[in-house]
Amino acid sequence: MSTAIDTPPATTEEVTAQGKARAKRGETLAGWAFAAPFAVLFGLFLVVPALYGLYLSFTGETLTGAGSGLVGFSNYADALRDPDMWKSLGNTLWFTALSTIPLVVLSLALALLVNLGLPGRWLWRLSFFLPYLLASTVVVMFWSWMYNPTLGLINGVLAKFGAAPVAWLQDPKVAMISVVITTLWWTIGFNFLLYLAALQNIPEQQFEAAALDGAGKWRQLFSIVIPQLAPTTALLVTLQILASLKVFDQIYMLTNGGPAGTTRSIVQYIYESGFTGYRFGYSSAISYLFFALIVLVSLAQYKLINRRSVA
Amino acid sequence: MSTYTLSRGVRPSIKQTHKPGENPWSVSRMAALLVLAVLAVTWLVPFGWAVLTSLKSEADAGASQITLNPPDGFSFEAYRKVLSAGDIPSWAWNSLITSVAITLITVATSALAGYAFSRVNFKGKRLLYAAIIAAIIIPPQLLIVPLFRQMLAFNLVDTYWGIILPQAFAPAMVLILKRFFDQIPVELEDAARVDGAGRLRVFWSVVLPLSRPILAAVAIFVFIGAWNNFLWPFIVTTDADLMTLPVGLQTVKSAYGLQYAQNMASAILAALPLVVVFLFFQRQIVKGIATTGFGGQ
Numbered sequence A: 001m002s003t004a005i006d007t008p009p010a011t012t013e014e015v016t017a018q019g020k021a022r023a024k025r026g027e028t029l030a031g032w033a034f035a036a037p038f039a040v041l042f043g044l045f046l047v048v049p050a051l052y053g054l055y056l057s058f059t060g061e062t063l064t065g066a067g068s069g070l071v072g073f074s075n076y077a078d079a080l081r082d083p084d085m086w087k088s089l090g091n092t093l094w095f096t097a098l099s100t101i102p103l104v105v106l107s108l109a110l111a112l113l114v115n116l117g118l119p120g121r122w123l124w125r126l127s128f129f130l131p132y133l134l135a136s137t138v139v140v141m142f143w144s145w146m147y148n149p150t151l152g153l154i155n156g157v158l159a160k161f162g163a164a165p166v167a168w169l170q171d172p173k174v175a176m177i178s179v180v181i182t183t184l185w186w187t188i189g190f191n192f193l194l195y196l197a198a199l200q201n202i203p204e205q206q207f208e209a210a211a212l213d214g215a216g217k218w219r220q221l222f223s224i225v226i227p228q229l230a231p232t233t234a235l236l237v238t239l240q241i242l243a244s245l246k247v248f249d250q251i252y253m254l255t256n257g258g259p260a261g262t263t264r265s266i267v268q269y270i271y272e273s274g275f276t277g278y279r280f281g282y283s284s285a286i287s288y289l290f291f292a293l294i295v296l297v298s299l300a301q302y303k304l305i306n307r308r309s310v311a
Numbered sequence B: 001m002s003t004y005t006l007s008r009g010v011r012p013s014i015k016q017t018h019k020p021g022e023n024p025w026s027v028s029r030m031a032a033l034l035v036l037a038v039l040a041v042t043w044l045v046p047f048g049w050a051v052l053t054s055l056k057s058e059a060d061a062g063a064s065q066i067t068l069n070p071p072d073g074f075s076f077e078a079y080r081k082v083l084s085a086g087d088i089p090s091w092a093w094n095s096l097i098t099s100v101a102i103t104l105i106t107v108a109t110s111a112l113a114g115y116a117f118s119r120v121n122f123k124g125k126r127l128l129y130a131a132i133i134a135a136i137i138i139p140p141q142l143l144i145v146p147l148f149r150q151m152l153a154f155n156l157v158d159t160y161w162g163i164i165l166p167q168a169f170a171p172a173m174v175l176i177l178k179r180f181f182d183q184i185p186v187e188l189e190d191a192a193r194v195d196g197a198g199r200l201r202v203f204w205s206v207v208l209p210l211s212r213p214i215l216a217a218v219a220i221f222v223f224i225g226a227w228n229n230f231l232w233p234f235i236v237t238t239d240a241d242l243m244t245l246p247v248g249l250q251t252v253k254s255a256y257g258l259q260y261a262q263n264m265a266s267a268i269l270a271a272l273p274l275v276v277v278f279l280f281f282q283r284q285i286v287k288g289i290a291t292t293g294f295g296g297q
Helices: A012-056 A074-081 A083-114 A121-133 A136-147 A153-160 A175-200 A204-212 A217-228 A230-245 A249-254 A266-275 A280-310 B027-054 B077-085 B087-119 B125-136 B140-153 B160-167 B171-183 B186-194 B199-210 B212-228 B231-236 B245-255 B260-280 B282-293
Strands: none
Touching (some): A012 B125, A012 B140, A012 B160, A012 B171, A074 A280, A083 A121, A083 A175, A083 A266, A121 B260, A121 B282, A136 A175, A136 B027, A136 B260, A175 A249, A204 A217, A217 A230, A230 A280, A249 A266, A266 A280, A266 B140, A280 B140, B077 B260, B087 B212, B087 B245, B087 B260, B140 B160, B140 B231, B199 B212, B231 B245
């Protein structure tokens, strides 16, 4: 508290000025009182580790503390020369490309179909959304069983049609596709729900007007529905790319990054460098390189979306 | 659970989209129905196959012949074995405790902070707000190493708080709630303030009751995320007694080895709580996901 409050004010101007200052201080106090519980957690468990990680990335820190001390940019230089880092980054980008497109396009198709008003609406919604409620571990247990080379349902059905069994998780050419299929099954429900909600927000009058103009169903789809959904599509593409870049759980548990590192994601590489290699400094440096990529992607998307909404 | 509608723009979910003049049994509608049915069945197959396997004997589950009519018939034997082993109930309890705590703390802190951003002009507000927006793009996965070392220093490894605290705040939810509070007319609060109610009182008795639907939406979203989170609990717990369901199951997955029926029974048991909750609160959950997914707009 300032001492100015204690000295008696001489003029009315001073009174109001002091009153305003006090009100302002009161506001600041109230504001921080409300924000404090969040700000403390945010500071302790996000800002502090983010800064601490940045510091670690410039050290040679390991589990035992051996070789600690500042090492400048050498972790970053090592990471940029590390073929395993590039390979897992490449896998991550490949997974993002393979998963984002079907996760957006197929979810739109499902939402359009369900929104036709056919009977059994709740059942359709349930079927497509249910997997989203499952933990990654459960999803992986279901799909490891489906993909089992000798006992799995998929190869069993293939055998009934006389087809050769496929090594879904063991064949380097197929493993990533299998991971993408599992991811599609697991997470499409979220995109589907968002599209469904957006579809219901399109004003009915637009369809009536279009119908009066003689536009058929398909015409309406391309001239009304898809343009009206553009903001939702932009949002979903953004969320989806960022989510896919962070992939870890299902790959780690389905293939453990194999066969021969063909599915190892960058987050798994960060995890392994830190928690099995115990190279904390190195792991943090890769985290920050990857974070730089995420910032770039976010900025690019922000620019693209803003330009489109202006046009 | 509240039955408020979250957004006036969203029409009731049961809606007939075919126009009065349109034939509801037209060929194109039947074709669409067929496509939808095939897709829905495809989506349910991994689920159904897991349930079927879990009801078989281990011998039948491990047989390579695909059959819907196993020689030993169906029973709950695998479930009995898995439950009597005792790990799953205790992991479910750990999941429940930590997810409920994460949800309560996240909703409370986000609502308070969101209100401060919406209504109070305090010093440092813009800086904190900018920090929150910047934080939204930081993936928590990238902080595992420094956060784990921090937890070691705080002695929180292998504790409930170690699981809970790093998950108990959500910058995105603060923004969602701030946007919601922005839409509440200030006059409603002014009336209460004239009567001498303090900020906290106004927040509690005027703002919160008006915000029940959005708070429920945020709570649902946070709870599902916490219940299913794998990476952080996996890193911060090594003691099997403290593991959450997703983490504990991962250790069992390999331990059961070739016992496929028990493997699937434990997966089904782990999936069951959220599936049952979803069946009861389908509408609220769907709306909650849609609202929070759109950032509260």
